[in-house]
Amino acid sequence: MRLQTELCGIKLSNPTVLASGIMGITASSMGLIAENGAGAITMKSINTEGKTGHPNPIAITFDGGMLNAVGLPNKGIKETLEEIKEFKEQCSAPLFASIFAQSVDEFAELTKQLYKAQIDAIEINISCPNCDDEFGKPFSCSPITAAKATAACKEYAAVPLFVKLTPNVPNIQEIAKAVEAAGASAITAINTVPGMMIDIHTRSPILFNKSGGLSGPAIKPIALKCVYDIYEAVKIPIIGTGGIMTGQDAIEMMMAGATVVGIGSAVYWRDIDVFKKVCREMDVVLEKEGFTSVKEVVGLAHK
Ligand SMILES: Cc1cc2nc3c(=O)[nH]c(=O)nc-3n(C[C@H](O)[C@H](O)[C@H](O)COP(=O)(O)O)c2cc1C
Numbered sequence: 001m002r003l004q005t006e007l008c009g010i011k012l013s014n015p016t017v018l019a020s021g022i023m024g025i026t027a028s029s030m031g032l033i034a035e036n037g038a039g040a041i042t043m044k045s046i047n048t049e050g051k052t053g054h055p056n057p058i059a060i061t062f063d064g065g066m067l068n069a070v071g072l073p074n075k076g077i078k079e080t081l082e083e084i085k086e087f088k089e090q091c092s093a094p095l096f097a098s099i100f101a102q103s104v105d106e107f108a109e110l111t112k113q114l115y116k117a118q119i120d121a122i123e124i125n126i127s128c129p130n131c132d133d134e135f136g137k138p139f140s141c142s143p144i145t146a147a148k149a150t151a152a153c154k155e156y157a158a159v160p161l162f163v164k165l166t167p168n169v170p171n172i173q174e175i176a177k178a179v180e181a182a183g184a185s186a187i188t189a190i191n192t193v194p195g196m197m198i199d200i201h202t203r204s205p206i207l208f209n210k211s212g213g214l215s216g217p218a219i220k221p222i223a224l225k226c227v228y229d230i231y232e233a234v235k236i237p238i239i240g241t242g243g244i245m246t247g248q249d250a251i252e253m254m255m256a257g258a259t260v261v262g263i264g265s266a267v268y269w270r271d272i273d274v275f276k277k278v279c280r281e282m283d284v285v286l287e288k289e290g291f292t293s294v295k296e297v298v299g300l301a302h303k
Pocket of ligand 1: 019020021022044045059066068070072098125128164190191192214215216217219241242243244262263264265266
């Protein structure tokens with residue numbers, strides 16, 4: 001009961017949300033995530049026609065987390081609509097589709113195609129470090145392109161629209177304000193952080209793509225600061241994502257200003273039931289600190 005919450009009018013049994021790119025592909029994998037306690041599920045990002053990913057090596061772990069350049073492999077909108085249908089026939093957990101595109105028009109078209117799908121929200125991924133827009137960098141690097149992509153989707157969205165931001169900008173507040181003004185219902189922060197690892201023996205970057213996106217504990221302080229800054233700049237809710245491994249991490253992220261928390265890499269380290277584990281741990285912290293609802297902690301770090 002203490003963990004029940006709400007995001008843009010969507011009721012969640014708890015504030016843990018599967019982050020995009022980790023298992024949210026087929027109806028059966030998403031069913032498993034729901035069974036293991038996620039309050040909501042974000043699907044892997046898709047585009048119109050689908051895409052093959054990068055060749056191996058695509059991911060490597062290290063003490064602080066993970067570096068990946070998977071390259072957004074996906075089967076495209078048509079097959080994804082089938083997976084959504086199948087999932088919703090067997091499970092009532094809130095489901096968020098995630099889309100990425102090379103142009104503003106493709107973003108609008110994808111949103112149109114999701115119009116009749118039984119999804120609870122659409123997240124637009126304008127921030128993948130491994131995917132360029134038509135100008136050669138992610139849409140979320142400029143308030144102008146971020147707002148254009150948001151407005152194009154807003155026009156056709158039948159459900160709340162979440163916009164996912166990169167931390168790799170000088171001023172995330174101006175991007176957050178721009179997407180809020182363009183119609184975003186919520187902001188997801190953050191996507192992975194650009195990074196590289198080098199192999200001494202081969203004298204070259206380890207990933208085939210050379211660079212990739214960092215995730216996991218190493219990026220938690222970056223994510224906390226982004227969420228803290230965004231909370232001061234906008235009124236819409238934030239899905240705080242980046243380095244959440246434990247219930248303690250989740251409460252910190254909510255105190256920074258997140259309404260709910262995204263969990264990605266922790267599925268690898270703590271297994272698929274990480275959602276149940278994080279919820280149990282959150283409950284212990286809330287009890288100890290004297291809170292009756294998880295909603296009470298949102299934004300508490302702002303004095
Ligand atoms: C292997 C992998 C694949 C990912 N794929 C996507 C994706 O398709 N779309 C997206 O918006 N984010 C993607 N992400 C980013 C995550 O959703 C999340 O923003 C990031 O990993 C930070 O959260 P974490 O530290 O809990 O993993 C991916 C991350 C990983 C590790």
